Amino acid sequence: MTETAPTPVFDYFSQVDLPTPTLSDDEVRRLFADAFGVDIDLRGLGSQQDQNFRVFRRGSSEPLGVLKLSNPVFSEAEIEMQDAAAALVAERTPHLRIPRIVEGPHGAMSTWWESSQGRIHARVIENIDGRTLMGSGYLSPAVVERMGSLSGAVSLSLADFTHPASGRVLQWDLRHAGRVIDTLLPLEPDAEVRDIVQRAADAARAALATVRDALPVQAGHFDVTDDNVLRAPGETVPDAVIDFGDVCVSWRVGEIAVTVSSILHHDDATPESALPAIRAFDRVRDLTDDEITALWPLVVLRGAVLVLSGRAQVRLDDENAYASVALDREFRILEQAASVPLPVITAATRAALGRPAANPRAWGAAPLLPEVPFVELDATTESPLNDGGAWLDAGTLDNAALDALDAGAAMVTLPAWTAQLTGTSAPFPSTAASLPTGVTVWLAEPTPLAPGDIRREGEDLVWTSADETVTITGAAAAASGVLPARTRLVLRRAIDGAIPPARTTPALAAAWREVAGDPGAAIGVPAETPVDDDVLARRHEVLAEVQEHYYAAPPRIERGWREHLIDVNGRVYLDMVNNVASVGHAHPRVVEAGSRQMHLLNTNSRFHYRAITDYADRIAATLPEGFDTVFFVNSGSEATDLAIRLAMAATGRPDIVAMREAYHGWTYASDAVSTSIADNPHALSTRPDWVHTVDAANSYRGKHRGADAEKYAPEAVAVIDELAASGRPPAGMIAETYFGNAGGVALPEGYLGAVYAAIRRHGGLAIADEVQVGYGRLGEWFWGFQQQGAVPDIVAVAKSIGGGHPLGAVVTRREIADRYRTGGYFFSSTGGSPVSSVIGMAVLDVIEQEGLQENARVVGAHLKRRLEELGKKHDLIGTVHGSGLYLGVEFVRDRETLEPATTETAAICDRLLELGVIMQPTGDHQNVLKIKPPLVVTRASVDVFVDALDRVLTTGY
Template identity: 60%
Template sequence: MTAADAPLFDFFSQPALPAPDVPADELREIVAQEWGLHVTLRSLGSQQDQNFMAHDADGEAVGVLKISNPAFGEAEIDLLDRAADLVAAGRPDLRVARVVRRDGEPLRGWFDTSHGRLHARLLTVVHGRTLNGSRHLSPAVVERLGVLAAAVSRTLESVEDPAQERVLQWDLQHARRVVELLAPQDPDAAVRERVLAESATALAALEPLADRLPRQLGHFDLTDDNVVVPPGGVLPDGVVDFGDVLRSYRVAELAVTISSVLHHAGAEVESVLPAVRAFDAERHLTDDEVEALWPLVVLRGAVLVVSGRDQAVLDPGNAYAQDGLDREWRIFEKATEVPLPVVTALLRDALGRSTLREPAAGGRLLPAGLAVDVLDAGTRSELNDLGAWQDPGTLDRGAARLLAAGSDVVVLAHAVPVLTGAPTLSPEPPASVPTGSTLWLARAQPLLAPFPGDVRVSGPVVELLGDEAVLRVRGAEALAGPVAAGAEFGRLPAGTPVLVQVLRGTGDLDVPARVRAAQAPGWLAQVADPAPLLGLDPVVPVGAHEVLRRREQVLAEVQEHYYAQPPQIERGWREHLADVDGRVYLDMVNNVTSVGHAHPRVAEAAGRQLRLLNTNSRFHYAAVAEFAEKIAATLPDELDTVFLVNSGSEAVDLALRIVMASTGRRHVVAMREAYHGWTFASDAVSTSVADNPNALATRPDWVHTVDAANSYRGTYRGQEAHRYAPEAVATIRELAGRVDLAGFVAETYFGNAGGVALPPGYLEAVYAAVREAGGLTVADEVQVGYGRLGHWFWGFEQQGVVPDVVAVAKSVGNGTPVGAVVTRREVADRYRTQGYFFSSTGGSPVSSVVGATVLDVIREERLQENAATVGTHLRERLRELGTRHELLGTVHGDGLYLGVEFVRDRTTLEPATAETAAICDRLLDLGVVMQPTGDHLNVLKVKPPLCVARESVDYFADALDRVLTEGW
């Protein structure tokens, strides 16, 4: 009997499958002789087959030559090709690897080779890249994997084929047999024992469900290696390698797919949830399938490990098999890192199918009549003010204060995230969600049994085993034995924290005292809230997603927020931000909070003034004069007259109105690609297409533009950048000959482009031309002013000029809405022709006191010097990254006003817009808040609070290095 007539393959009859090893030269001759194709062949990896990429004489890929393992017969190979054709026909939006046809005939067949009679076929090339390797997969890519798995599953659901009953080692219906066959042969006892133990646990969960799981034909190898991302794309749309097609559990399609996510950088069990939700949306998972899913993932990991290690021994020359060993072990490790019931509960929660069941109501844990207070250690709690959350001892001190004030018992609530003690500069979210209640007692108290059961004691852990739940108390004393409900069975000590957990069922799981917020739904499903046992009502936290839903329901859609799924930020301290889940982020983008979040001097000054007076700025009070004097003192002597407003947009708007009033003219020149604000006048001179796609086409007739003086990606680059100034001067002079030119407005340091310095001498030449035409110059210092450049307090100082009008905001109030416009007295006086000016809250008592305090802090804490030293260090760190990562085109800026520009090609400067957005998302995962800027949104705007520490900027540089290395 020939291989073509062989019966269906049965792995358990033939477990050894070394891949064919036919020389490439021999195959090239067969292809030429049989199919008339003259090709070169480049070997591709495969565990059990032999694959080559075939190129023609011009180097164009003409197909993938696949030499099937001789163990597979004609019927099975036909099944694989049929499945590929069905998916291609059923889902024309997918690119599928199929047999190449010429004149309607498939290029496939059985051929005699030096290694026997083998089946060869030429498959179409699905151009692009696979997700091979262990680079990070974004949630969008993971979601797409679930979409692809569901699409293929849906297409093949009704197909029947005799060859579908073949028995492969990868069919998870046979996982028990595969593991029991191969694991005992593994020479590493630790690997052998762990695989057998974890497989037994998974099988115990799976096998009671097996008969109820739907079965169908499927791909069952739709992994990161077997999907293809189109050239220049981000999301996969191609499917290759139908080699494992057979009939098995429908949900195994998803299990195989998501298991392949687990070895990628940064992957945790929760990383697969986007794929699970996407699959369920298209292929509704039954409750049994949800219960079976993670046991199948564990078994997939186990089968990969034992099969890969076995193949590596059997076929030591197979580099593909050898290279996969670490990835396969990581899949298994990640699949078994969190207990099965926890992951299954997490899956159910992600699909909206949580079935939490409280145990039967019990009695009290402590005697009645005690005064019980709840200790709030969450993100908003006063306990964590002034950076106190960074000290783990804050929690015990907070409890001690309540006890000293008269509480008998202080309780840290179950399931409410705790910020206290959370780390800064951490790539991992902290374990912040309590799975029980922590108690502090003023005096020792008897421990009462809330339900009958048996008491078990193991060191400091006391357990009461009931019919429906287990009470676990860490830090108590008790005697073992049976106990009735309400009886005393131990003692709780005074002054030290005691953890109380109520575990559902038999309490077999070792539930950590706190868990990460992303995994909390899974862990909390294993426990009940002890609050009723303490005479308290259970706490029901409001999740960030619910708050986001409310925000989006009531705010205008155009009022956007950072990130598609933003963390709910409720606290800041210096350069750090904290969300409601107790995660702390490094804020590298917030130039509004110049002297640091929650600066105590600013907060104290604002609070004190609010207790004194806050009113309309037209009243007479000292603070406004003191603030205006301090601003003017930072500027050249001739800039001596101050207007106070609410924001940067208002500051630029007023500056333009002052220019028009002073000159009696209306036409203004602005630099292209800049953003100045959202008010009528400031928007009119804004030409950034990132902020307004129609910016250039919708300028009013009084606005004229000159080229963006961007020496990196503008019209003139590098040494040619000196040409911007003469061209701008020529434009201004030409305009002055035909319109009544009022003035010129520009950022003094090209901020919207990502902190690009203007060419040397640019403003000197342009300002001279404007003044020659009788106009005035406006320096938009809204972003760059106030010491951010480090070496200069104001951006115009870097250019060696003095503008006629300065507009500033953002840094002025450290987050309080206040801005300023400063000009010469004679210019300001001419604004009287427009009537009077006032801003109700710009320059109010509170905003004035805050503004004055900010200037004091910048000077006294030497924050401008910090911007210079720390900023220079950061710039060098970032530039070094550019020597190792081609995507990083350049680093712009000075001080703490930097821009990291990403390009796909350093010659063409094609902007890496999609990559930049994904990098920002990945940085958020690592605990860094960052956003893109520039007309192409391909520049990281690096503008942290001026107090940022060297340690923090090093963390940012390291995190960015990690992202560029691992992927995004």
Template identity: 60%
Template sequence: MPDTADGALFDFFTAPALPAPDVPADELTGLVAREFGLRVRLRSLGSQQDQNFTAHDLDDDEPVAVLKISNPAFSAAEIDLQDRVAALLARELPDLRVGHVLRRDGRDLAGWFDTSRGRLHLRLLTVVHGRTLHGSGYLAPAVVERLGSLAAAVSGALEHVEDPAGERVLQWDLQHARRVVELLAPREPDPAVRERVLTATASALAVLEPLAERLPAQLGHFDLTDDNVVVAPGGRLPDGIVDFGDVLRSWRVGELAVTISSVLHHAGADARTTLPAVRAFDAVRSLTEEEVEALWPLVVLRGAVLVLSGRDQAVLDPTNAYAQDGLDREWRILEQAVELPLPVVTALVRNALGRSRPAPAPLTGTLLPAGTRVDVLDAGTRSPLNDLGAWTDPGTLEREARRRLRAGTADVVVLPHAVPVLTGSPTLSTEEPATVPTGVTLWAGEPFTAPAPFAGGVRPVDGGVELTGAEGVLRLSAPGLGAVEGAARAEPGRPFATVPAGRAVHVQVVRDPALVVPARVRAGHAPGWLAQVHDPAPLLGLVPAAPPTSAAEVLARRGRVLAEVQEHYYAEPPQVERGWREHLADVDGRVYLDVVNNVTSVGHAHPRIEQAAHRQLRLLNTNSRFHYAAVAEFAEKIAATLPDELDTVFLVNSGSEAVDLALRIAMAATGRRHVVAMREAYHGWTFASDAVSTSIADNPNALATRPDWVHTVDAANSYRGRHRGEDAHRYAPEAVATIRDLASRVDLAGFVAETYFGNAGGVALPPGYLREVYAAVREAGGLAVADEVQVGYGRLGHWFWGFQQQGVVPDVVAVAKSVGNGFPLGAVVTRREVADRYRTQGYFFSSTGGSPLSSVVGSTVLDVIADERLQENAAVVGGHLEQRLTGLAGKHELIGAVHGDGLYLGVEFVRDRGTLEPATAETAAICDRLLELGVVVQPTGDHQNVLKVKPPLCIARESVDFFVDALDRVLVEGW
């Protein structure tokens, strides 16, 4: 290799073989000490064409610099350009951490030196501390968005920089992609790989080359990839960049194309997941129309060049571990880049940027014989067709269509275009299912001959008929469907196809006859696919369906009319409009596993509850002060689940009201006002229940704002509290001492606590805790109030009530959530003599707590729990779930503990199992990633670092396995 210290600019096409330098590390250590005055230890870093090391201090082993040995093919002017660009970015973008040349005693620690491998350029660069996004772990949307922002910021900073060295010719410059592929493809030994690359390249160039002369060009980094951005220690979003080896002048949009291509090999990535980066880039560096069209073809070309170059380099330099390691990632980039057709991805990009092309004029003509009666079938999430779990059966659509045809009110039944279909959607799927029709499906009561809606050529195809004209290609597909004999061409109104009766016939009108469009597509991809087709509705005499209101639009409406403090799960939540058992379905037909919903204890949309409520609404629903049998029956059933002495029931509307009333009862029964509560607990939002709530997650000022009648004891958390493990037995005597001390100064009305530490994520109280504390509070003349709102009603599996796990009987029990299966209903149960003392406070009633409707619902819930053996299911399936989660804890250090019993469990995430530092940010991110994989779960606890696992009691074993497998995947792939 010639000495290029003062040579010409590099041209890949004159020197396509670039093995990386391989100077021995010990030689470099001596050179660094001699030339730069630094005594360091070197550790190799990967590079495809250069040689890189981290230089570590000999004393404390901390990294002090990055040593870069440039490939001898690159000239001094090119290397100098890299250094000047790094320095410029460090100056112009102060919030961006940039690796640049170190200076000492007024000079750069860089230069050309003689080595055993010839004359080479060495530089010591500043360390950009943190981690890169190397590997193929999951990248969250916020991370992808930041990549786009960084690319835009760098592009903007370099927009007006001109330098002759920028005209260097690198294989990575997408302006030269055609030449690179033509040079390297013949050297690719695998014919399947070669063919795949050549096909992808040809399709990309067909779109790109007509645009090339109109694409803005400038100096850029052109390697802002996952490997070259840095996330600060403890951070989540990249804020630093390294490696300026590909700086040159090229198409501006290539900066973005290179960046988003590096996203594609990451777990769960596809074209859609790159869109946050596209939007972020465009917000800063507004893309021209030509750049929008060119973007994805450039991504495809980047993938093609990476595959050929990587495989070629691996042959050329077989000892280069970095090049070898990247082969699978580079192949995945290409595979994901070509997964969707180019026009589909470009339409997705346009939709994301709000630049979709105007819809074409509706089709004209008819596909049905005159006088045909058409009935439109709704299979969406809200449709009655999908009630009572019918949507879980894929055959529901066919049966309903045939039923309507038999009824004789229509000749043809139609499933409309572009309206998401829930029917048949999988219940447990980590992938978004294909639910959006790209055409219509019709069922005919009698066979008919279809007239051509427009002029065109007719040809039979496998499984159907195509009519190709100026409007595009009309495709009819169904078993038994064929072309009219001899109809090679049809004029409007002339017969061209025979349509069978009783079969599902798929009707598509695709604008580009060369494009194959699936019958249904994912909702996330739908804007891209639907831009390639016409709505066939006018051909059937129907008005095209208006685009449905998006979930984002509904969320915006919610934000305009509801108080901000009335929160919702997730920043960008799915719009859930149906539930069934342990499943939730959104308006796009995606089904989620509900792992968090202890409100719907017996399962969503339970038919027995629906039927009982429907029947009662036909009979009577009124003020609870009227006389009717339902309230007596319900109260008897609740009392029957409790110890005999707890025999008197109050009915209310919610858990907050239940706790509030329980406290008022204790105060009235004792004639006192002071209450002791456990810290870190949440009891409700009413005045009294909020007063005894001390969870800082719900109220950061909870402890400082307690009224004077509320006193607290330590949270008896054996995992995270003051006393842990075997020392947790100390909580009870300390609480007893506090109660006795308070009793010497104030009159205690009672003690309130969850009987199982639910707010902390399902942490059991230490054995015997409530026995000692209840005895102390009673000794002081107070009452023991049990908050069973979360853990009662069989959720713990082995016990129907949480207090049973502690072997005690409280004086007052407050319960809600599970009581009404989502219907607003709660109860307070106490002894008759305690309840009677409440009369001194006046009378009590709740207009709808205990109304005929709520009583019937509550009574039916208890019947379902008993008849379907849901408490047993909580014990058996919950035990299996706990076992599997405990297995994950042995595999993943992030899991500090698995808490709970039955189907009230908590998975606590910590950054360090010794210090128990809460992994709060990680927990939120894990929940977001699980949502993408089809699981709804949320954080709890004062540090919001515990997954609260409290699904409907009917959850199946296969569903909990799905949840654990998804969680394992997230913990492996990242979040």
């Protein structure tokens, strides 16, 4: 029987140095024409060990394909295996775009060249349209998830793939990572790099040793990374996989480990960022328990191999720009992979995959302190300790603890793993790492620690006994082992020598708690059982689907203060969109006014009490002479609805003129005049016949732009005149006085004056919708119509006037209001109630006495200047609209065509949320940032917003 000779394949350990081919462009063009019969132009592409070009037929701008000159060490069988694997994935996964060998005039463009550098294999692979994720820009959760699903799909397609060359030994095969490290580490000249790699690799190899023999093995791509996936033009997530150069047989879990590693160097990426990719892979490949255990050690080893190999390649070939540029990001991969102890990130991964969690580690030593009665403080988001902005006072927490000690408590505590808002004296920049990992303790008397090894490490005291290590912050001076009284102490338990960070994210908090145990156990404080937050799920069950909420995965906001919003986990967000909270969230004067009046009286507004009269006088006094009659309602929708009904009643006519692309409310009449397709895609086609529309007077993207915007007014006047001439003179004309739905676009100069005059000429009334823009938000003007130098007949206002309380008003002249009486009577049970009235007066007091209109002018001008500066830096910014604190940043894909960047705007808002900024899109194309923060917002806070936006536009979304 004749034995078949084994297929000769590459073995990395027999040839560690792999210099890349470096053929000149002229030689490549000549060899290409000789081999394939095509004259080409070419453009070099990066590679660590091969030489790659994008090639074009001579004079053409359309790529013919990617020319890959394989490193001479790889055999023909290995190259054939790569092509066969790519073809199989393309066949089995048709929804993925996979490149194949290009067909030329003489067949497949794949052959050997006899070059000046020896025999080199050349093949032309299809050029796949799109861009890779190369570089260190931000990857959204959706992109990360897709990378995991691509990795899983390729792995599944190759599950039964076999080939004689699949036994090749590559430095990238994670089964050999330990050998690669042992080979390259002694050659690394930088001692600090050697130390970092050694420590990380030792921990990973130890963790991997327990499961390595049980890991499933199969053929795989093993390079589904940010450099090797592409997203098609205009798409946000990748759908193509290229470069099958690392195909081999290895551990199946290595496929996702390699993908995860490539995520970690991107902007803002952490090990937690990779969890969507792992979940997506698991849905396709169902990771075993052993594979989950092996995953993160393999990610660490991949990082170590990348660092050592990249640095070795640069030492060997210092002109290889591709390898040189990658050094920093490869080092970041290793740093991030090792940034969370392996047991902790593995526990977090199991939780993310829905695998059963282990019980938290029990306390394994004698109690650290004598058992004494204790009082537990509540410093969570909703705690009364934080009312009135007290959470921003660094002394609030200690004062509360000392008060409890003075009242007789022997010990006061705050639990670990529970939100702790109190004492957050610097809320920005915001971070998702908001949960404390330590238990906080105040002692009534000096207290000795239990026997153990006690030492100082920097500002901390470290206590060790049995298998337990506890770090005590705030007790550095207590090296004698006696903890001081009436001092804030924070105790954290270590795991394998690793001390948890002071704060961590909710997902990692659960993992740290599982692995390290609850530090409260060290002092006899019972651990609190975490409760799953099901509020969002229950909201979806009990609220109508059409009653939407911001964001697909919204934070659960449970407190507001000034321009801050705080979620249930204690994370602080900057609120840049909430014009309802005009004077800031939870303003003490507004809270006190409403609370005091609730103690006295709150009732139907048809009862007789003073507050409603006083408040009506106050509102009327802010308006021009003649506005002497006020109606109170509960919302902006009701206010605009009532304003329309007033015009109809006063004129005895049914027809109303409204501007297109505007939103006025959800009640019948206010919805009828709303034509924003963002709120209702069928808005224009479903208008009742009594609504007549005029063009949106948008000087940026409307029919008339720039100086031509002066045409909007005469065209609107013509519509009004034509209606009157047809026998249907309108009852009124309703318009926002500053085009809010478009993102805060000022109406063309003189527009309102012209249309108001036209409507009155035909006996109709001018209705100003001031729901969003009124009450000083514009800075220069208290009311939007003042910017136009025009005076309406009816003003509808809401939002700002209640400071978050449901309150709206319609203000007009007595003769107009009296005509409404002929059609019956009007009342709103709680509109203008005692509580609503005193809250409304408090809001006016705050605006006037705290100079919030002036704040809107000054801070708003600074904000607009900074946003306009961003526009010079980022082409996506088409323009900046607005005045004061009523601004809009409009995003366009092209500044000439003004193609709206709708998808990009949504992604930008999502990324801003990750950075701690609340922002939402507006406009018919949802491509404008709706910038309407509380009027108390500070210059420092708007700088936080602009800096965050600049970061998003610079690093990606």
